[in-house]
Amino acid sequence: MEKLMKTNRRDFLKVAATATGGLFIGFYWSGCDSPKMQVLTDEEVLSQAFNFNAYLSISPTGDIVIYSPNPELGQNIITSFPMIVAEELDADWAKVRVFQAPLDNEKYDRQLTGGSGAMPHSWERLRKAGATAKFLLVQAAATKLGVDASELTTSNGEVLHNGKKKFGYGELVSDASKLTAPDEVPLKDSKDxxxxxxxxxxxxxxxxxxxxxxFGLDFYREGMVHAMIQRPPFGMKIKSVDDTGARSVPGVTDVIVFKNNVAVVGNSTWPLMKAKRQLRIEYEPDGPIESSFDHDRIFKELLDSKNAQVMRKDGDVDAAFKNAAQVITSEYQCPFLSHSPMEPQNFFAHVKGDKVELVGPTQTPERARMETAQLLGIPKENITVEITRLGGGFGRRLRADFVVEAAELSKLLDKPVKVTWSREDDMTGGAYRPAVRYRFQAALDDQGNMVGYKLRGVGINAGNSTRENNFPSGSVDNLLIENIDYKSPITTNAWRAPITNFLAYAEQSFLDEVALAAKKDPVKFRLDLLARAKNNPVGEIHYDIDRMKGVIETVAEKSNWGKSKELMQGFSVYFSHRSYVAQVADIIMENGQPVLKKITAATDCGVVVHPTGANHQVRGGIVDGMGHAMFTNMTFENGLPKQRNFDSYRLIRMKEVPEIDVHYVDSGYDPTGLGEPALPPTGGAIANAIFAATGKRIRTQPFIEQKEFSEIRLQIRRA
Incomplete structure (x- = not known):
């Protein structure tokens, strides 16, 4: 008889990593030669450690404890931040121990993860934290030796004098911790x-x-109860609730109606998932909603309306278009998208009188604390927030709705509560990437020069759906960028590389259309515009022309742009979150069909702190950008998404990822962010390559649902 083995999801991950190698080895999760990091479990070491600053403690044993303040959601900040501290400290990396810091606004500044801003914001602070501790250790050693500090050097966790007498950092911490740190300390030259x-x-x-x-889903506290919540469709409110069936499910202890939600409470999530299906809830409209989900009609009406907000205007646009030798007009549209992190939303809350303990995965712990304080009417100082590792976020966990739910239920039940969302909850009750439609127009003179440019964006709860100061602004004499924001019951939220995630695709595809009409090479067309912006700028320039030029020229060189008759190539470049990424997609024809073979990327993100993590971010951004441009869609009916789980919400698959070739441009800048910038250019590069190979221009996402795409039957080959 065959022996059966019981496994859990974590065992599966370990087995999958060993058996197939695809998920882990394919992304080089372990591919490096650095010392192995062991997790510190010796509480005695921690208790003996001397604090030098908010980020850093050193134990007499020589163990170095570094606290990483920003939430970790896969961007590898919990490794990159300590690397910076350890670098300036000249630490022995094998003795470094890293812990996630809880929320503490007195110790840390900008303790959040979002906008690819953690590294640029903290770069200098982290360096100073390490350098200050090193300065004090050296001073302590100088006193012991009776020499001037200038005679000492540091290396690998030791202070040395003439390469002979040396002290380990652990031997110096007691004396060093009593010294006063100076306001300014020298920092290393990058060459060192x-x-x-x-x-x-x-x-x-x-x-x-x-x-x-x-992860948050792993968190457990003795005595806590579990809760799952049925939320209303968008634009609806509860009319009546029959909870008889839900209460009859074994393991369910309570059903609570609060605000516009119904919570089922019990001792584990499985009976709660079954109980939710037994709820009989009748809803009614919460205001007029029927027209709110007819997005095609909304886009058509607003693109033609006269009530747009002017975001930027340069020159005489009307005259430029009136006198143009040629006018090109195109419209591009994208759907709503779910963030769909692998770990659905969850949070633990324990309200104890006027004090609250919060534990869970959040990108914005301070927002979680503030909204909880506002809900309960207590001082925010009475609320602690412990940050677990996040199983993805992509902007969804910038919100605190799931945190507030847990706090409110804990208050109502007078018990510690963990609220968990199912995948269906996450899909149907979440906040989405806004749906947007753009209308572009370009005016060319008889020499093929772009003398006029118009962009009108219409977004559904998108705020400003344009980035009016991004390229090509500043390079065109006559330019008009307008925005219209339509208010809908559908909640939206920042989605990885907000707005630019689709705007870059639309802009870069349209610029290829203009280059074609002007009979110019797409890369040269953009370089000529950048030269125009540098030599004779129009209005203010809000991007770095030389950095953008640098990634364009690098990716053209690395991809052998235009040098192969067999390759059909598509180009795209974009600036977002302070960084610059250019990409080229390669398509070849096999048996009369287009095959996407490779994407080459050149990135200027300033100093690359952690190359392994940086490669993950660039590759992950490309895969994310490609998958959502090609496959993913979310549509609504009666206030609910039709796509409720991954059986109908199509994500990219491993076999659909082509070869990705990553390069970096060293521009000499400090780090400028990398969690998002690689995503925006990807869709445009692929779409432009598809056009080069087939003559089919795809202007609406997802590609897979468009007639033009179905006709070409694009295939993907992994190297």
Missing amino acids: FKIIGTPVKNVKNNEMFTGKPL
């Missing part, structure tokens, strides 16, 4: 970096691979 720029392993690899409870 030994840790920054090396492929250090993720500090949490061991814990992840061995299934330690790191």
Whole structure:
């Protein structure tokens, strides 16, 4: 008889990594030669450690404890931040121990993850934290030796005198901790970096691979109850609730109607999922909603309306178009998208009188605390927030709705509560990437020069659906950019690379259309516009022309742009979140069909702190951008998404990822963010390559649902 083995989801991950290698090895999760990081479990070491600043403590044992303040959601900040501190400290990386810091606004500034801003914001602060501690350690050693501090050097966790007498950092911490730190300390020259720029392993690899409870879904507290919530369709409110069937499910202890929600409460999530299906809730409209979901009609009406907000205007646009030798007009549209992180929303809350304990995955712990304080009417200082590792976020966890739900239920029940969303909850009750439609127009003179440019964006709860100061603004004499924001009951939220995630695709595809009409090479066309912006700028320039030019020229060189008769290539470049990324997609024809073979990317994100993590971010951004441009859609009916789970919400698959070739441009700048910038250019590069190969221009996402795409039957080959 065959022996059966019981496994859990973490065992599956470990088995999958060993058996297939695809998920882990394909993304080089362990591919580096740095010392293995072990997780510190010795509480005695921690209790003996001397604090030098908010980020750094050193134990007499020589162990170095570094606290990472920003939430970790896969961007590898929990490794990159400590690398910066350890670099300036000249630490022995094998002795570095890393912990996630809880929310503490007195110790840390901007303790959030979003907008690819953590690294540029914290770069100098982290360097100073390490350099200050090193300065004090050196001073302590100088006193012991009776020499001037200038005679001492540091290396690998030691202070040395003439390369002979030396002290380990652990021997110096007691004396060093009593010294007063100066306001300013010298920082290293980048040429002397030994840790920054090396492929250090993720500090949490061991814990992840061995299934330690790191994520919010793993969190458990003795005595807590579980809750799951049925939320209303968008634009609807509860009319009546019959909870008889739900209460009869074994394991359900209570059903609570609060605000416009119905919560089922019990001892585990499985009976709650069954109980939710037994709820009989009748809804009624909460105001007029029938027309709110007819998005095609909304887009058509607003694109032609005269009530747009002017975001930027340069020159005499009307005259430029009136006198143009040629006018090109195109419209591009994208759907709503779910953030769909692998870990659905969840949070733990324990309200104890006028104090609250919050634990869970949040990108904005301070927002979680503030909204909880506002809900309960208590001082925010009475609320603690412990940040678990996030199983993805992509902007969804910038909100605090799931945190407030947990706090409110804990208050109502007078018990510690963990609220968990199912995948269907996440899809149907979430906040989405806004649906947007753009109308572009370009005016060409008889020499093929772009003398006029118009963009009108219409977004559904998108706020400003344009980035009016991004390229090509500043390079065109006559330019008009307008925005219209339509208010809908559908909640929207920042989605990875907000607005630019689709705007870049639309802009870069349209610029290829203009280059074609002007009979110019797409890369040269953009370089000529940049030269125009540099030599004779129109209005203010809000992007770095030389950095954008640098990635364009690099990707053209690395991809052999235009040098192969067999390759049909598509180009795209974009500036977002302070960084610049250019991409080229390669398509070849096999048996009369187009095959996407490769995407080459050139990135200027300033100093690359952690090359392994940076490669993950660029590759992940490209895969994310490609998958959502080609496959993913969310449509609504009667206030609910039709797509409720991954059986109908189509995501990209591993076999659909082509070869990705990543390069970096060293522009000499400090780090400028990398969690989002690689995503925006991807769709445009692929769409432009498809046009080069087939003559089919795809202007609406997802590609897979468009007639033009179905006719060409694009295939993808992995190297």
